Amino acid sequence: MSNPEETPSTTPTKEYKYFRQPGPRTPGPDDPLPHELPRFKWDASLRYRALEQNLSMPNLPYMAIYYVRHETKWQPEPFEQEVWTDADMKLVGTGQKECPYCHGDHEVKHEVKRNYFGVDTGLRILRPEPCQSLLFQRFFSRWCNPANVAADYRNVTLDNLESYAENLNGFPVGKKLKYLLKMVRDNQYNCYLLAGPAGTGKSTLMTAMYHRALGNWALESFERDVYCPAVWKITASTLAKQFREWELRDVGRDGEFGEPTLPPEVTVEKIFAAIRAGFVPCLFQKSWTRSSWTATFRRRSSPPSSMQSSRMVVRSLPV
Ligand SMILES: [Zn+2]
Secondary structure, three states, X not given: OOOOOOOOOOOOOOOOOOOOOOOOOOOOOOOOOHHHOOOEEEOOOOOEEEOOOOOOHHHHHHHHHHHHHHOOOEEEOOOOOOOXXXXXXXXXXXXXXXXXXXXXXOOOOOEEEEEEEEOOOOOEEEEEEEOHHHHHHHHHHHHOOOOOOOHHHOOOOHHHHHHHOOOOOOOOOOHHHHHHHHHHHHOOOOEEEEEOOOOOOHHHHHXXXXXXXXXXXXXXXXXXXXXXXXXXXEEHHHHHXXXXXXXXXXXXXXXXXXXXXXXXXOOHHHHHHHHHOOOOOEEEXXXXXXXXXXXXXXXXXXXXXXXXXXXXEEEEEOO
């Protein structure tokens, strides 16, 4: 039985053409050896500057590209580490002070240039790298935003929660508080539901968890050089309002003069984008009404772990 998918032997062989990209010329015998190239600095945007006068500018780019492409081992040259005080991190991070290293503000890229040395070719290049002020900006612009964290909560972290024990008054100091703190410290990416009357420490605990999640995200996004928001803190009512406005954005709006409606701060698309970028998305949501959370969660089977005191319940929910 013949297979219709089989290619008959009479089909002419498909012709492929290979195009060579016009590129840098391969250096010939008369070209200078890498170590004879005078020192020049090169940056990633392929803009060249001859630092020494005896190399003519027209010859520089193609030679530079050739050698730069053939270099396999770029080693960072020693540089002086930037020194940051806690106060400066916060001031630069919130845009109240110019970064002393990259002079970046909110409109400019936070970049510093570092010297690299090519082991094979002996070339020295100047490569732009993200400045640490970018990390502080990502963290403090969110942490110091009163919509996220109230001013009197700004010193709360997951590591110093013991000193806020009076806020967590539902958990008497001792075994219960210890167990609660161990649970949230060890299982950062669990899904938690905090429920209880006002003044039992839900906000304190959530702020501390937000601090760690935000800090980890800011550091990871800086080190991997990937920017994609993945940690959000928003009240349920604000988010619901944003979704409502987004749905009604074209109804009764003056198309000529109306302010454009922004998409909601957290959407399914943004959460998936964070996952695709390799982050664990963290959403901190406050003030669910009693009816909504009881209706949603009471029907579920018992969660893997829960921590209950006389006044507050902390539940680790199945994800
Ligand atoms: Zn900087």
